[in-house]
Structures are given as structure tokens and as C-alpha cells.
Amino acid sequence: MPFYFWTCMWCSFFTILVAVTDLCALMKHVTMFSEDIFAGLISLIFIIDGVRPIIEDFTENKMTLTSAMFEALLFIYTFGLATYLSHFRRTPWMLRPIRNLMANFAVTISLVTASALAAIYSSDTNLRMLSVDADFSPNRVLSDGSKRPWIVNPAGIDRPFPAWGIGYAVLPAIGFAVLGYLDQNLTSVIVNRPSNNLAKPPGADQHMGGL
Template sequence: MAAMENLFSGAICGIIYHLCSGQPLTIIGSTGPVLVFETIVYDMCSEFGWDYLSFRTWINFWTAFFLLIITLTDSSASVKYITRFTEESFAALIAFIFIYEAFAKLLKIKDNLQISTLGGGDCECLLNDGNVTANVSECSINSGTYVGDDCYVLYDKFLMSIILMFGTFILSIALKKMRLSGYLPTRIREVLSDFAVIIAIALMTSADIFVGINTPKLTMPSTFTPTYSGRGWFIPPFGTNPYYTAAFAAIPAVLSCILIFLDQQITAVIVNRKEYKLKKGSGYHLDLFVLSILILITGYLGLPIYVAATVLSINHVTSLKVETEASAPGEPQQFLGVRKVFEEIEQRLTGVMTFILIGVSVFMSKILCYIPMPVLYGVFLYMGINALGTLDFFERICLLLMPMKYQPDRQYIRHVPIKIIHFFTFFQIICLGSLWAVKSIKKISILFPIM
């Protein structure tokens, strides 16, 4: 998000993917599990003293090679063995990553608060090396501790960040539900619902500008250059690494291939569920072929790997739902399908337009710099919780605390005893917790794709 070349390359990859791929409703991006794997590889390279970008280039090369073999051997047909259990566990993991990161980033703002004094009293900062300084920025950078009787921490930035984050989240939820409201004309309610997130971002950014508190803002580079000044546009295959690292990269590439295959295909399976009533056929093989070529290109450019983004894709499908306009009082609206552009094109246009707008955004850096980061954390929180709301897994978790007379009328509740449903839910929670634990423990985190 901080680098122009990442935004621009993401837009180009997205456009290529949507023009060539058979999955028009799938949004492409850098997803949570892939970013987790990137962090694991970076830590491994730091431990061995290898150049991360060069080693990563060979991982991408081997990953693309393995994905091409999968495509040519018709191995994508194995997606038929992916059950609802795996789909929802994977989608829930990514949704929880969005929610967790939103709160984790918000709490980090508290570590960079400024200090003031009451009545001109004494207040100093004790640094980790034992030195003392009165420089607020130096104290924040070095995680110093304030000592003195008159130190007064300014919590205005943190409190304003909380307001911006939860304000964005609440506004997005409220405006999204305006479509079902009895207020305002139908057309206005539809516009407010369709552009709920954008309106929420605009309103909370305006509030931040009006109040004038120095909240952390979205940083955008002013020039189109690599974010890291110590590298060029193309990554040298070896750099300072030994030559054997090219062959050794095949080992983590196997794990990367497993992760990308599951990330891409599980998202595609979720999007192609029967309940979404899509008419265009799926293209699992073609999708994987296009992504393998893109992974090879982004590896040599040192850019993030782009695969199907589960949370974004689910929100994309949800935003394109078409439901009955009129229903009896108290009766829920009936889902009819997704919006169609042409008979032969099932919303490929919206995906292409999404990434065209992302590409255009690199020329709007001066405007984007006004957006507070807590507002974006609110968007992440909204996306994570909104994605959870579409999962039967989350509904079954709610059933654990719900008396029988208030339980919804679902097929599985009719045909399966509630004790068996609760046991199944507990087992899925344990599996999800194990997956999170493996991801979080550095010593075994390399096994995350296998889990």
C-alpha cells in the first residue's frame, strides 16, 4: 500500500488476470496467507544471511514451474475434493487475519504518542542505553521511558484514531444496510448502500481534517521508483547469495506452490458455489496458468505475489447480488443472482474497472496522503467481519450461544442433531486454532502451507 510500484503492478496484474482468466468474479491481490509465507521466508533469509529478494526470485521461478506442471497435468481437477469444511476454515482464517491486523495496527499507534509537561515541570526520557533525552521523537523511535513528576502523555492521537477506525466501520455497516431501510427514496438508498465504504472513508477523512489532530496518515511516495532505495527495477538472480541457493529455493517453493494453489482454488470454489447462481463456467486451469506467468514476472521485479484474494472476492460477489425488490412484511428478500453486464460476460467488467482505478490512484498520491491509517483499519475490520457473516462456520459458532427457539431455520439443523453440529463446530475451531498457532510460532511457521 505504501509503494507506488506495488499499486501499479497490482493493477496491471489484475487487468491481465481478468482479461485472460475464466474467473470474472475473483479479485486478485496479495492475500494474508501469502504475506505470512513471505514473512517466514524473510526471517529464514535473515537467519542464514542471504539476500532475501534474490532468494525470493528463485522461489518464484520454481513456484511458477510447479504451477505450470499442475496446469499441464490437469491437477486442478483435484479441487472437487475440497469440502465446505476446508473452504470455510480457510476463508475464516483470512477474515480473522484482517480483523486481528486492524486492532494490532491500532494499538501500535499508542506506542508513538507525544509527551507534554504540566506547568513547565521536569520531564525527561530514559533511553534503552541509559542515556537521557528531552527529544520527543528520539524517545519514541528508541522506545524510551518517560521519567519525572510532570510528564503528561497526549492521548489525543490515539483516541482520535479509535474514533476514526470504529466510525468508519459503523458507518460502512449502517450505510450498507440502508438498502433495506424504510427511509429515503429507493434510488438514494441503493446509492448509499453501493458506495457505503467510499462514503464512510470520505466522511471520516473530512472529520479528521476538521479536528486537526496529527493522526498517522497513508504514506505515498511522490515518485515512481522502487520503495527500497538499495535495489533496482530488476532483481539479480543471485546477488550476494551462494549458487546452491537456486536449487535450495525449490524446497520452500513446494510449500509456496501448495499455498498458492489452495489460496487460488479455494477462493474460486467459494465464488463458484451453486447458491451464487453464476452462469459462466469456471476456469481453474486457465486461472492457474495466468497466475504462474504473473508470479514469474513479479519475482524478477521484486513485487508481491498476486493470487485470488478470498475476503475481497467474497465482498465482490456480495456487492453484485441482485435480490427481489418487494417482499411481504417480515419476509427476507430472495436472492436472484449477480448483476450481468452482457450475456457472455458475467461481471468481468467490474474486476477490470477495479484495477484500472487502482492504477489511476498512483497519480493521486497528494490526495491519498490525507487519508488517516485508522480509517483504513476500519475498512479492514469491516471487510473481515462482513466476510465472516457469509460463512456457515460463523453461524454455527453463534448457535453455540443461541437457545433452540431462536435458532434459524436451516437445512442442516433440520436433519442433524444439535449435539453433532456443536461437535463439528468445536472440531473446526480447534483446526482453525491449530492453523493460527502454526502461523504464529516462528520455529514451525514454515509448515503453515502444509497445515
């Protein structure tokens, strides 16, 4: 945990440097080809992470066929309903305000209804549910058997955190900072394409400082 703390501190430091030095202006050199590659990569990551557990249910015998099939149906239902409702504003059904409301909250509606179906039929299908402790407290157990405190001591919890670990935390922090920089700014570039008729206001780099 202290290592995570120092990694986040270094990442915050690098992100603030990006904001105060106006490095976000470098995005003007990004081509549309790079934007499409980035958007495709992010989409592919989410698709793989979503489909992989469903495939593993059938191939690794982690659960019964009924449970695996029910999870797959919930997956298809959630994706299908969200996709349909996102285009619902273009249909002639219902009043325009209702269509817009359902389109704006398409993902939320699909997740809530799918979660409700999962809760209703979980006992009949032995569906895997998220295991959550009854008490609201940190889950990590220390060497003395107690749970870790809410406030993480940067100097160490079970044992003193070595000083060299603070410097070593710079390496993953650089990766996180670069990832956050690319994700935030390339996403902004894609959203603010000329075809969308949007423009960044003055002080557009301040959002990096807020991160």
C-alpha cells in the same frame, strides 16, 4: 531481491503446473466444513490485523491518547460506514440506482471519506501518516550509496547471488504456491456454492495460469 525473484519464478512454475494438470478438480472433495473453516480463518486474520494496531496504540504508548482515540474513531467509522452502506440497497432511502451504487462501492466510499477526515485533522491530532519519498524511485540503498535499479538482476545486485540460493528458493515457493492454490480455489468453491446458483464454465483452471 534476487532471492525474491527466484522464489516468484518457482512459485509461477508450480502454479502453471497446477493449471495444466487440472489439480483444481481436487476441490470437488472439499466439504462444506472445510470451506467454513477456511473462511473463518481468513476472516480472523483480517480482524486481528485490523484491531491489533488500535490496541497497540493504547497499550504501548506509541502516541498520545488523543491520537490513539482519533485512530480508533476512524477505525470504527470506516467499518461502520462500510457495513451500513453495504446493506443500503435494502433501505427505502433515495432512488434504487443510487442505493445500488452506494452499496456496491461501500468500502471505497468509507475508505475515501475516512482518509479525508484523517488528512483534515492530522495536524490537530498528530495522526501518523504514511511516509512516502518525494521522488518516485526504489527505496533500497546499495552499499555504494546509490538506490537499487528498477530492474532486479537475478544474478545479484550488490554481490553475486549464489547458485544454491536458486534451489533453496524452492522451499518458500512451494508454500506460496500451496497458499495461492488453496486461497484461489477454496474461495471459488465458497462463491460457487449451489445456493448461489453459479457454475464454473469450461477451462476454469485457466485462472491459475493467469496468476
